[in-house]
Every structure is written in structure tokens, then in C-alpha cells.
Amino acid sequence: MNRRLYDKLIFEHSRSGRHGYSLPANRFDRHIDELPESCSRKDAPALPEVDEPTVVRHYTNSSTNNFGVDTGFYPLGSCTMKYNPKINDALAASPSIARLHPLQPADSVQGALSVYWELQKALSEIGGMAEFTLNPFAGAHGELTGLLVIKAYHLSRQDAGRNVVLVPDSAHGTNPASAAVAGFKVVEVKSLPDGTVDVEDLRGKLNDSVAAMMMTNPNTVGMFEKNIPEIARIVHEAGGLMYYDGANLNPMLGIARPGDMGFDVMHINLHKTFSTPHGGGGPGAGPVGVRKGLEPFLPNPRVVKNADGTLGVVCEDTSLGRISGWLGNFTIYVRALAYILGLGGVNVAKVGPLATLNANYVLNRLKDVYELPIPGPCKHEFVFDGLKDKSTGVTTLNVAKRLLDFGFHAPTIYFPLLFHESLMIEPTETESRETLDSFIDAMRKIAAEAISDPETVKEAPHDTPVSHPDDTEAALHPVTSWQDLCAAQNS
Amino acid sequence: MLYYLPTHEYARIEGNIATIGISEFAAHQLGNVVYVDMPEEDDEVTKGEDFGAIESVKAASDLFSPVSGTVVEVNEALVDNPRLVNEDPMNNWIIKVEMSDPSELEELLSPEAYEKVCEAEKH
Amino acid sequence: MSAHRYFPHTPEDVTDMLAACGASSLDDLYSDVPAELRLRKPYELPEEMSESQLRDYFDKLGSLNRRMVCFAGAGYYDHYTPAVVDAILSRSEFLTAYTPYQPEISQGTLQYIFEYQSMMCALTGMEISNASMYDGATATAEAMIMAVNSARKKRRILISATVNPAVAEVVSTYARYHDVTLEVIPEHEGVTDRAEFEAMMGAGDVAGVIVAYPNYYGIVESYDGWADICHAAKALFIMNCQASTLGVLRTPASLGADIVCGDAQSLGMPLNYGGPYLGYMCTTKALMRKLPGRVVGATTDRNGQRVFVLTLQAREQHIRREKATSNICSNQGLMALHTAVYLSLMGAEGLRKINDLGYGGLRYLADGLAATGRMRLKYPERPFVNEALFRVADPLTADMVLEATAAQGILGGVKVDECEILIAVTEMQSKEDIDRYVSIVKNIKL
The missing domain is CATH 3.40.640.10 (Type I PLP-dependent aspartate aminotransferase-like (Major domain))
Incomplete structure (x- = not known):
């Protein structure tokens, strides 16, 4: 994944007179402007005016701000983020x-x-x-x-x-x-x-x-x-x-x-x-x-x-x-x-056991540093109740955000509600042992950092396209469209 | 006179008018309030039933009415600045209700009894 | 060797990993599953197919589908999907991403949803759009529930008889089980009966009114003054609109709509035998906190950089549980991207041209059919856009027309009645296709 943010909106590429559509020539005699005035739009909708190459480049660049299963490991509990065959x-x-x-x-x-x-x-x-x-x-x-x-x-x-x-x-x-x-x-x-x-x-x-x-x-x-x-x-x-x-x-x-x-x-x-x-x-x-x-x-x-x-x-x-x-x-x-x-009956039946194996492998290799409230064996996923050592003040949210710096998606956090610091991990059957090992290494490194350098964990992420967004401001004064953004700039 | 519901709403009584808001404890628990959903003037409210909701970024709670009656005033200041609830919940009330049955007050919690509810929730 | 190319586990991996778990077999990991519940026999499923076998299998099924020149509409329209849309939608970073719960690594998804929301606001004229919903029918049902929730105590909803029947059926299912009283405003000569509407409003207790624009028959009904009547009764005015026609029609916002919803399939989404499409829903700032589904908002990060996040989440199901505005916990993410890319390419001008082509084609077809003396517009005086209801002259029937066109590879429309057919024209049907339709009708042997 690209570490630099591509920050433009398509509206910011718009320039009057450009277009990106391809349509057949109109060979008919009657036209939409016959529509009575009472039914017709007064002003054209404020959509962007962009050429085709600009559209392609814009969305391709925008995609590099994203993380997907094809970019990396997604240990999201309860979401079963397995490989999606091409x-x-x-x-x-x-x-x-x-x-x-x-x-x-x-x-x-x-x-x-x-x-x-x-x-x-x-x-x-x-x-x-x-x-x-x-x-x-x-x-x-x-x-x-x-x-x-x-x-x-x-x-x-x-x-x-x-x-x-x-x-x-x-x-x-x-x-x-x-x-x-x-x-x-x-x-x-x-x-x-x-x-x-x-x-x-x-x-x-x-x-x-x-x-x-x-x-x-x-x-x-x-x-x-x-x-x-x-x-x-x-x-x-x-x-x-x-x-x-x-x-x-x-x-x-x-x-x-x-x-x-x-x-x-x-x-x-x-x-x-x-x-x-x-x-x-x-x-x-x-x-x-x-x-x-x-x-x-x-x-x-x-x-x-x-x-x-x-x-x-x-x-x-x-x-x-x-x-x-x-x-x-x-x-x-x-x-x-x-x-x-594509799997066939025989291999469909292998999905469950391999997914469960992956989950138990991760569980067993992390349970000495993360709090395991319910002992295994688990099935496809398991829940840690945060770090074992709670004295550092490092929370589940901090661990999740720090994982992003290591190139992993975060696990599901604060669910289920049974525990205060739930951190729910589901590695599916399509993850290799090497991937799991590097995830385990990252999780252990974070646990060590929580003791040696808690501030680094608490301030994470450090190496993502953007840093922590201001959720409160977003909910207090919602800006939910380009029109809102323009209005805010003008006021 | 000040009364509470175990769901953290208070009712301050002056004559036949109940001024209703949420407690300091609840305001602190919610965190930054981003929106208060309030009824309109003349709406009827019923004791124990919800009359609105209060939202922070990560939580939302229904607001329950400590008394029955008719809404006579809503705190319009909260529309633009819901965070007033965090700053001073006792003075930044949510609605004022003209009570239809003041005898309902007998079923509410005293400040001392409410204090115990909060203590229990902290643990 | 690993068992399948989707599983990375070599036998050695399995052995080593089991050892790390203190287990000796995969079965050990399931020791808590009671024996009587275990699978009794292998799945009765086909054997594994290779990629080439899969292609053959689906090719064979594909050959059992008949591709026809499509004059059918009834809510779903045969528009062209630009190649750029497919190319962007197949980007793995978009396609294989989860819901953008981690904004730091999901700005791509959040940006396009924000763009999508902005474009839907531009089309409808409304102030806020959600991040999209399943389809037009369920979005309309959600709009009904939103109206009931906003009204607090009123549970009566009126729906026009000119709403697409499939949409009305879905709304009716949600109403029945959600304890909402749904009443139909009758139709009069192809449009909603205004006198009946006013009488029904007069009876009081209405939480919302649902109308269609254009309606099921392709007619652009005039809803001047309807919103005022609704608002005087504290009811919400809900307009179900066919998205692409909003490029030329007076905006629902200017008609005073409180909620605008419907299907965005007409924005170039492949028909794909029913989906995926996209349900959209827009509303006013006043009702923003009652809007179901996800919403993306702009804010800033710690460095002051403009960023996008999921917002207004407190009303969603993962926080509000049974008190949520809706049980929806997803959107049609990728189809929202489709819409954003499509509308970027089309722009206002392209959208107008598409409507112009459909309208011109439909008028041309209507003139041609009228000349045969066998089919004519049922409501020639009513304004329409790219779809209209045609009457088949006795002794010809709707079935005879549809069978005759089908025999020539043309899907002639959707039968509404024994002698009525709904016909839609888009930029996909050429003048020659239309000539062919007319000549088939002319030549049906009686």
C-alpha cells in the first residue's frame, strides 16, 4: 500500500467543457426539451466535467489509499476476510x-x-x-x-x-x-x-x-x-x-x-x-x-x-x-x-479445519502476552481482552492502530461487549504460516513496545496515508458532500 | 426539589413545572455529546417512556421522562451547541414539562438514592 | 503438497502448527463438538473443477440464456456500462476491501463514497445522501420506516398506486411486519388521484406519503403543492425516483421532498439478471440524524489534513442494537463506486444526452407503432421520459406482441395487462432495432 495520501476529489479535477462519455449519435427528430417546463430541471446537476484519462487516473490513485485482502492480511474477527478467487x-x-x-x-x-x-x-x-x-x-x-x-x-x-x-x-x-x-x-x-x-x-x-x-x-x-x-x-x-x-x-x-x-x-x-x-x-x-x-x-x-x-x-x-x-x-x-x-466437495470440507488450525496457531503463540479470557481450543476466531500487562495504559485501540504501521489490517475491536478490551482475531484458511508468523511477530513487538515505549503505541498509527481523524468534529458539524465543503469554504 | 430516574435523567421541580436533563454522571459517561434529539413544544411525554435521545460519537442513549405531562419548552441552545450538556448538565437542561400528575414524583429517586445508583455503576 | 491452490498449508505446515497448538490432529481442535452432531457423510457436492472446467461449465449455462434486444424497463433499464467503470471496479484495493472502519487505511473507499453522496445530492437537489443501500425497493421500505420513526407516534403511510408494484410489494412486506398501516392512494388515468390523496390526508395521522417520479408507467406526474399538504399534516413527502431521469427532470428537492429514494441501476449498471444494483436515499439536513445506513463525512486528521470518516454512527445497529434506525450494516460499496465513476464520465451533459436518446427513440417507436394502427400510447397527453405504457388494439393481445418480438430476438417490453405493454427505450436500441420492432408488430398474422 502507498504510504502517501492521494487527497484530491474528482470535483477538484473538473473543468468546464470537458467530458468523459461516449454515446451514439442522436438520429431522432424529437427531443427531451419538449418536456413541459413544469417537469424540467432549471439548472444542470453540479456533476464534475472530466475527461476519461483524468477519471481513470483519479480513481486509480485513490485506490492506492486503500487496504484490501489482496494487499495484506485482514485478521478481522467475525468478518471472514478470505482470499477472493479471481x-x-x-x-x-x-x-x-x-x-x-x-x-x-x-x-x-x-x-x-x-x-x-x-x-x-x-x-x-x-x-x-x-x-x-x-x-x-x-x-x-x-x-x-x-x-x-x-x-x-x-x-x-x-x-x-x-x-x-x-x-x-x-x-x-x-x-x-x-x-x-x-x-x-x-x-x-x-x-x-x-x-x-x-x-x-x-x-x-x-x-x-x-x-x-x-x-x-x-x-x-x-x-x-x-x-x-x-x-x-x-x-x-x-x-x-x-x-x-x-x-x-x-x-x-x-x-x-x-x-x-x-x-x-x-x-x-x-x-x-x-x-x-x-x-x-x-x-x-x-x-x-x-x-x-x-x-x-x-x-x-x-x-x-x-x-x-x-x-x-x-x-x-x-x-x-x-x-x-x-x-x-x-x-x-x-x-x-x-x-x-472450484473447491469441490472434498476441499469444501477442508475449509473449516484449516481455518480453525490457523486461529489456534495464532492464539497459542500470543496468549503469553495478550490476555486470553476464555481458554482454547477456539474455532475460527478468538478474543483477547487486551494486553496481559495492563499497567502500561496501552489499550486495544492503540494496539489495533499500531498494527496498521506494520502493514496489517486491525482486528475487530471492542466487540464482543463481554470484555472491556476485546480484540477479536480471525485468520482464515487462505493465510499462510509465514503470514501468520509475521503477524504474530508484529503483535509481540507491539506488546514489547507497550512496556518499553508506550507513547509510540498510543500515538499510532505513524506510517499510514493519514493520521487519526477528528470523529467528534465530523459528528458535531457533519460535512457530507462536496456542496457542504464548498459552503464551508465560502463562509 | 430535585429528583432522578435510575436511567440518569433529573427533574428539578418548580411549582408544576419539571425541568428535565441528564445528570453529571451520565454526561461524563457519554463523552462529547454531538446531538440531542428533542421533542417539540406541546408534545405529550409519559413517565418512564422515551422522549428523545442523546448521542456522542460512540454511544447513543434514549432519554426517559421522569414525569408525565406536556412539553412547554425545549432548550434550543442545544441544537447548535450540544456540548453544553457536557459543560454543565444541571444548568443546560433539555426540556421543561408541565406535569399532569405530580404524585408520580413519589416514585423517583432522591439525590442521595441516585448517588448510590451511580456508585454501583462505577464498579 | 497442499490440498488446493487456495490453501497455503503443506502437510509439514499442518504438523508443525498442530504441534504449536498442543494438538495431534485437526480433529483434536473439534473435541468440543458432540459426536452426534458431526457430519455423518461427505458432502454431496460436485467434484473439484479446474479453472478451464469452470469456464466450460459457466459457458454452457450462459448458452442457455438468450440475449435479446431489450425494450423492457419496469424499473430496470438496459444502459451501456463504460469500460472505464469495469476497469476501476476490478481494482483489488477497492474490490477486496472491507467496510472502511479503519479510516487511516481506507481513504480510497471513503473518498468515493463522499463523491457518490455529493453526486446524489446534485441529482436530487437534496442536502444529504447516505452511502447507499441494497436496492430501490428496500431503500423505499427504509424510507417508510424512517418516516414512521420521525413521526414518533403515527404509523399510517400512504403509497400511490402508480409506484412500481415490485417496490410496493417490498414496502408492504416491511409495513406488515413493522406494524405500519399502509394505504394505497388510487390511480386516475395514469397518475395518482389528487382528490383522493387530499381526502386521505384529511383523515389525519399520516406519517408519510410515498409517490413515484417518473411513475410506473413512465409518466412524470406533477407533484406541485403535495409537499405543502404533507407538511401541514406533519407528514414526510417521500419520492421514489428513477435516478438517470433526474438528469433532466425538475428536482425532487424543488418539489419539497423530505426523502428521495430509489434505484440507481439506470446509471449504467449492467442488468445482470437482477443485481447487484444500488438503492439510494437522500434527505434534508433537518432529518439527517434519522437517516438509516452509513454516511461519510469530511473532517481533519491530527496534521490538519482533510480526511474522510464514517460519521453519525451512533444511530447504527452496532451501537443502538434494537433501537437502531435500521438493521442495515452495509451499503452497496462497489456499486456506489460504479455510480461515482459513471457520473464522472457522463457529467450533466452526458446524462442529458442519454435521456434525449431514450426519449427520441421512444417517440419514434410510438409514432411507428401508431402508424401500424395496432399499438398506441395509452396516455398520449401525459409527459414521459424514456418509458411509456402502450395499448394493443383488439384483437391483438400483449402476449401476441411479446411472443412475436421474442421470436425475432427482441424483448418487447413488460406485460402490464392483457392488452397493455410497458416499453422502455435507452441509448442501447438503435433506430434499426426500433424499425424492426414496428415491422414485427405490423406483420403479426391475426
């Missing part, structure tokens, strides 16, 4: 799909529907589910969709009083937020000191108002919930359903399936476990799987296999409704299917 991007860019309109008749898009169908089938096999919908656009959208499946299920049984979703106190904030958007009340279930769900606390909270229990497994501290059969049994006995948040599915590949653990509904983050690129925050995909019997509640539209073996798209009355304009982020499925086929 062949998958190439296949997703195929001209045979670029111009397919979503409302084309099914007989003209059988190839596209096959991608949907095959991925749906593969995910069902891996998740131990009966069917997946690929329509949800992201993990959070999948959670919402899955919870709506659960709501539609209870409503179909005239069991309308179930308005509570149970969520462990270690859960990511998205779980309670999704439950609230789905119209549920959220009740937290306590964790035991080892980070797993307190079954006794859960038992006390189960009653006929409970619609579902939402869990990740392994949970957010990277521990396998070994009481899961018991948890599933008592939730089911109380009439609730089990929801699996697939954020942490990666270490389970080749080991166990959520369906076999007793989960009824689950979502998968294709941008985590199935290697589709994060794209700086999206587009992702959050397919939702259901066990047998819950398929009728999946969102519209649904891809189905017709009697003659062709694929069709249908909308059904039993469905929870529509949650996306069409069938979701299609080019993301192409990538995920290509990833599964």
Missing part, C-alpha cells in the same frame, strides 16, 4: 448475463436460473436445510428475512402471540436490530464465563411468547456451543424455532451442519464463508435456508423446478412476501457457486 470475478463478468433483464421470460434465462438453483442446492447440502432463498442482499437482510419466515410460520398456525426473540448477550448488534425491524421484542439471554449460553437463564425465559432463539455457533467468542442439542430441544418444546446466524459458519465446513444441530432457519453470508469480495462494504448476499416444512414461507419470488425439468419463477400466497426487487444480487451467486465448484 476466476470467480471473471465468470461473474460474463457477457452472457450482463444484459439479462430480470423480467425476461423464464425460458430465455434457464442458465441464470440454473446458477440460482445449483447454488441453492449446494447451500442446502452444506447447511443441512431443505431449501435456500438467495433473494436477501446481505447478512442483516438475511436475518430479517429469516425472522419473517419464522413470523409467517407462527401466524400460519394462528399462534400470533409469539412476539419475543431471544438473543445471547454476546450477539452482534445486528441480531437485536433485525429482530426489532421484524417487529419482535428482544430479550437477552446471559452467557456463562466461558462465553457460551447459560442454559438455565434460557430456561427461565422460555414461554409461549417466544418466537425464536437466535444464535451463532461457534459464538462470537469463537467457542462451540456444545449444549446446542439441549438448547434446541427446550426451545422447540416451548414452541419456538431456532435461528442460526451464519456469520461464523466458516469453521463448521466439513465438521457439522446447522440443520443437524437443531436449527430451523439460517442465513449464510456469501461474502464471508463463500469468498465473494466485500467490495468496501457491499454488495454481499445473505441467502436464507429453512428446514423441511418451512419452504412455503420463503420470500417471493421463488425459483422452482417444473415437472419437465426446466426452472421457473413463481410467487406464492403462503410466502412472507417480497423482500427484494427481484432475485437478489445475481453476480454474487455466480462467484459463490464457482467457489464451491
Whole structure:
């Protein structure tokens, strides 16, 4: 990564009279200026006027301010930042799909529907589910969709009083937020000191108002919930359903399936476990799987296999409704299917163990200098509660920022909320031992610096394109557009 | 007369008017306040229910009303300068409410009882 | 040898690393997983494919798709994607980055989101844009929730019957489960019925009103005075707008909109059988703290350098949990980059030319079809941009037209009714394509 900031905005390259578009000549007689004045824009939108080479150079330079999986190691806990295979991007860019309109008749898009169908089938096999919908656009959208499946299920049984979703106190904030958007009340279930769900606390909270229990497994501290059969049994006995948040599915590949653990509904983050690129925050995909019997509640539209073996798209009355304009982020499925086929069943099953090996290796080589509140073995990730030596005043935030100087992305910090100084590390199966060793060296060096030269750590980062931004000023007086910037300069 | 809720809102009572804000303790815990979401004049508030929210860079909390009644004044100074809450939360109140049921005050915490709540949270 | 090219582990690595963990096998690391939960049999998945096999596999599937000259719209339009956009989007630094939570090493992402926000403000005339959302339908549903949250106690939302039905269905799903009462303002001759709207507002308790611009039939409805009626009732005026047409249409801001949202697919995003596209959402400064999703702001770093950060985060789900404005914790990052690059290339002038080409083509098609006596504009007096509703004259039906065009490799539009077809024209359909469409219709045998 470039250490120097490229600091221009495209607006700062604009010069009246330049253009970067290429359009066919207009051979028609009638023109848009016929539009009545009452419908027409008075002033042209203030977009930049730039030539093509300037656009290319601007965005290329801007990209050098960024860190990606292709530039370096991204030990972000709970984010599964694995390598994104290039062949998958190439296949997703195929001209045979670029111009397919979503409302084309099914007989003209059988190839596209096959991608949907095959991925749906593969995910069902891996998740131990009966069917997946690929329509949800992201993990959070999948959670919402899955919870709506659960709501539609209870409503179909005239069991309308179930308005509570149970969520462990270690859960990511998205779980309670999704439950609230789905119209549920959220009740937290306590964790035991080892980070797993307190079954006794859960038992006390189960009653006929409970619609579902939402869990990740392994949970957010990277521990396998070994009481899961018991948890599933008592939730089911109380009439609730089990929801699996697939954020942490990666270490389970080749080991166990959520369906076999007793989960009824689950979502998968294709941008985590199935290697589709994060794209700086999206587009992702959050397919939702259901066990047998819950398929009728999946969102519209649904891809189905017709009697003659062709694929069709249908909308059904039993469905929870529509949650996306069409069938979701299609080019993301192409990538995920290509990833599964490129690995093959045998290697898909190796993903989990290798990811878990990497995590345990890092854990074991750092636990003498960082505080490990929950002893291993962990699964794909683990949490340190800051440095072991707390006397130096060096915080988790300081360690994270200092890592940037060593060319690594920071781990997830201050999550989960169970510990004050959470530092959550997830090295995926695509990281080599050498990469892990150099990360371990950097982490150990920072721990040593915290004692010998704490100020250097506290002032970090020192070697990045920019230094620490003033967040307070940004939130107090938000400047969120070029127009705001210009107004601020003029005042 | 000064009363508190365990959620750190205070109510200073003068006649039938309750002046409501957040405690010194809460202001310190939040850190730099960047925004206060306030109701409008004439809005109804209910004891124990939220009437707005207060945000710092890294946190946000609902504001709960210690009393029921009608909002008669909101502190407009906080719109442009929310940090006033950090500087002097007791004088930089958030809303004034004309109480509909002053007997509700009996259920609130005294300054001494509230002090104990803060002590407990520090540990 | 390592098991696969995506896994760097040699057998020696595995042995050494296990030793460092005090384990003797990979299975040891899973000793806490109860035996009865372990995978009972190998996955029933296809065998590993090499890259060339993967290409063959997807080529074969691709050959089962039919590429057609696309006159279909209904919210998704066949526009050209400049090669520059693909080249920039494939930059690894952009493509493989995570959410920009570490601003020191994410200025690339933060800069383009800031540019994207600025461009959406320029198009809509609004004061603030978020960093983007999933698609136009979900963005409109989020706008509804924002209106309900802003109104605190009111939970009634009105939506025009002229909103795209797919969008309306998504809004209705969110409403149903979010305890929002959603009522439809009826349509009258292709536009929202103003008298009905005023009557429904009169009944009180409305938190927001959702209209489409242009509407589902491609008509540019006049919303003069609508915002005033909404504001008098303390309701928000929400406009769902097709992004590219904002290059020529009167701005939603000048019509008094409080929230502007919709799909930005029409800004040159490949159709890709449904996605990814981009949902945008803009609002006023007054409502900025209620805006769901991410927002990027400018500030300074310790050296006084202008830098960009994620801001207004306190309302987001990772802090507010169940009290968050939305459960969204991502945006369509890469598609926001697409939009920024596309609009940089097009500029205001390019956007106007695109609208001009679509409009000219559609008028040319309408004239040609009218001359056949078999299809005509259903609402010839209403203003439209690049899409319009056509009526098929008896005994011809919509299906007959769509089948006849499909047989010649033309996607003839979207059927709305037995005798109505929605047709869109963009810069991608040549004059010759349009002539062909007309001649196919002329030659349908009855």
C-alpha cells in the first residue's frame, strides 16, 4: 500500500467543457426539451466535467489509499476476510448475463436460473436445510428475512402471540436490530464465563411468547456451543424455532451442519464463508435456508423446478412476501457457486479445519502476552481482552492502530461487549504460516513496545496515508458532500 | 426539589413545572455529546417512556421522562451547541414539562438514592 | 503438497502448527463438538473443477440464456456500462476491501463514497445522501420506516398506486411486519388521484406519503403543492425516483421532498439478471440524524489534513442494537463506486444526452407503432421520459406482441395487462432495432 495520501476529489479535477462519455449519435427528430417546463430541471446537476484519462487516473490513485485482502492480511474477527478467487470475478463478468433483464421470460434465462438453483442446492447440502432463498442482499437482510419466515410460520398456525426473540448477550448488534425491524421484542439471554449460553437463564425465559432463539455457533467468542442439542430441544418444546446466524459458519465446513444441530432457519453470508469480495462494504448476499416444512414461507419470488425439468419463477400466497426487487444480487451467486465448484466437495470440507488450525496457531503463540479470557481450543476466531500487562495504559485501540504501521489490517475491536478490551482475531484458511508468523511477530513487538515505549503505541498509527481523524468534529458539524465543503469554504 | 430516574435523567421541580436533563454522571459517561434529539413544544411525554435521545460519537442513549405531562419548552441552545450538556448538565437542561400528575414524583429517586445508583455503576 | 491452490498449508505446515497448538490432529481442535452432531457423510457436492472446467461449465449455462434486444424497463433499464467503470471496479484495493472502519487505511473507499453522496445530492437537489443501500425497493421500505420513526407516534403511510408494484410489494412486506398501516392512494388515468390523496390526508395521522417520479408507467406526474399538504399534516413527502431521469427532470428537492429514494441501476449498471444494483436515499439536513445506513463525512486528521470518516454512527445497529434506525450494516460499496465513476464520465451533459436518446427513440417507436394502427400510447397527453405504457388494439393481445418480438430476438417490453405493454427505450436500441420492432408488430398474422 502507498504510504502517501492521494487527497484530491474528482470535483477538484473538473473543468468546464470537458467530458468523459461516449454515446451514439442522436438520429431522432424529437427531443427531451419538449418536456413541459413544469417537469424540467432549471439548472444542470453540479456533476464534475472530466475527461476519461483524468477519471481513470483519479480513481486509480485513490485506490492506492486503500487496504484490501489482496494487499495484506485482514485478521478481522467475525468478518471472514478470505482470499477472493479471481476466476470467480471473471465468470461473474460474463457477457452472457450482463444484459439479462430480470423480467425476461423464464425460458430465455434457464442458465441464470440454473446458477440460482445449483447454488441453492449446494447451500442446502452444506447447511443441512431443505431449501435456500438467495433473494436477501446481505447478512442483516438475511436475518430479517429469516425472522419473517419464522413470523409467517407462527401466524400460519394462528399462534400470533409469539412476539419475543431471544438473543445471547454476546450477539452482534445486528441480531437485536433485525429482530426489532421484524417487529419482535428482544430479550437477552446471559452467557456463562466461558462465553457460551447459560442454559438455565434460557430456561427461565422460555414461554409461549417466544418466537425464536437466535444464535451463532461457534459464538462470537469463537467457542462451540456444545449444549446446542439441549438448547434446541427446550426451545422447540416451548414452541419456538431456532435461528442460526451464519456469520461464523466458516469453521463448521466439513465438521457439522446447522440443520443437524437443531436449527430451523439460517442465513449464510456469501461474502464471508463463500469468498465473494466485500467490495468496501457491499454488495454481499445473505441467502436464507429453512428446514423441511418451512419452504412455503420463503420470500417471493421463488425459483422452482417444473415437472419437465426446466426452472421457473413463481410467487406464492403462503410466502412472507417480497423482500427484494427481484432475485437478489445475481453476480454474487455466480462467484459463490464457482467457489464451491472450484473447491469441490472434498476441499469444501477442508475449509473449516484449516481455518480453525490457523486461529489456534495464532492464539497459542500470543496468549503469553495478550490476555486470553476464555481458554482454547477456539474455532475460527478468538478474543483477547487486551494486553496481559495492563499497567502500561496501552489499550486495544492503540494496539489495533499500531498494527496498521506494520502493514496489517486491525482486528475487530471492542466487540464482543463481554470484555472491556476485546480484540477479536480471525485468520482464515487462505493465510499462510509465514503470514501468520509475521503477524504474530508484529503483535509481540507491539506488546514489547507497550512496556518499553508506550507513547509510540498510543500515538499510532505513524506510517499510514493519514493520521487519526477528528470523529467528534465530523459528528458535531457533519460535512457530507462536496456542496457542504464548498459552503464551508465560502463562509 | 430535585429528583432522578435510575436511567440518569433529573427533574428539578418548580411549582408544576419539571425541568428535565441528564445528570453529571451520565454526561461524563457519554463523552462529547454531538446531538440531542428533542421533542417539540406541546408534545405529550409519559413517565418512564422515551422522549428523545442523546448521542456522542460512540454511544447513543434514549432519554426517559421522569414525569408525565406536556412539553412547554425545549432548550434550543442545544441544537447548535450540544456540548453544553457536557459543560454543565444541571444548568443546560433539555426540556421543561408541565406535569399532569405530580404524585408520580413519589416514585423517583432522591439525590442521595441516585448517588448510590451511580456508585454501583462505577464498579 | 497442499490440498488446493487456495490453501497455503503443506502437510509439514499442518504438523508443525498442530504441534504449536498442543494438538495431534485437526480433529483434536473439534473435541468440543458432540459426536452426534458431526457430519455423518461427505458432502454431496460436485467434484473439484479446474479453472478451464469452470469456464466450460459457466459457458454452457450462459448458452442457455438468450440475449435479446431489450425494450423492457419496469424499473430496470438496459444502459451501456463504460469500460472505464469495469476497469476501476476490478481494482483489488477497492474490490477486496472491507467496510472502511479503519479510516487511516481506507481513504480510497471513503473518498468515493463522499463523491457518490455529493453526486446524489446534485441529482436530487437534496442536502444529504447516505452511502447507499441494497436496492430501490428496500431503500423505499427504509424510507417508510424512517418516516414512521420521525413521526414518533403515527404509523399510517400512504403509497400511490402508480409506484412500481415490485417496490410496493417490498414496502408492504416491511409495513406488515413493522406494524405500519399502509394505504394505497388510487390511480386516475395514469397518475395518482389528487382528490383522493387530499381526502386521505384529511383523515389525519399520516406519517408519510410515498409517490413515484417518473411513475410506473413512465409518466412524470406533477407533484406541485403535495409537499405543502404533507407538511401541514406533519407528514414526510417521500419520492421514489428513477435516478438517470433526474438528469433532466425538475428536482425532487424543488418539489419539497423530505426523502428521495430509489434505484440507481439506470446509471449504467449492467442488468445482470437482477443485481447487484444500488438503492439510494437522500434527505434534508433537518432529518439527517434519522437517516438509516452509513454516511461519510469530511473532517481533519491530527496534521490538519482533510480526511474522510464514517460519521453519525451512533444511530447504527452496532451501537443502538434494537433501537437502531435500521438493521442495515452495509451499503452497496462497489456499486456506489460504479455510480461515482459513471457520473464522472457522463457529467450533466452526458446524462442529458442519454435521456434525449431514450426519449427520441421512444417517440419514434410510438409514432411507428401508431402508424401500424395496432399499438398506441395509452396516455398520449401525459409527459414521459424514456418509458411509456402502450395499448394493443383488439384483437391483438400483449402476449401476441411479446411472443412475436421474442421470436425475432427482441424483448418487447413488460406485460402490464392483457392488452397493455410497458416499453422502455435507452441509448442501447438503435433506430434499426426500433424499425424492426414496428415491422414485427405490423406483420403479426391475426
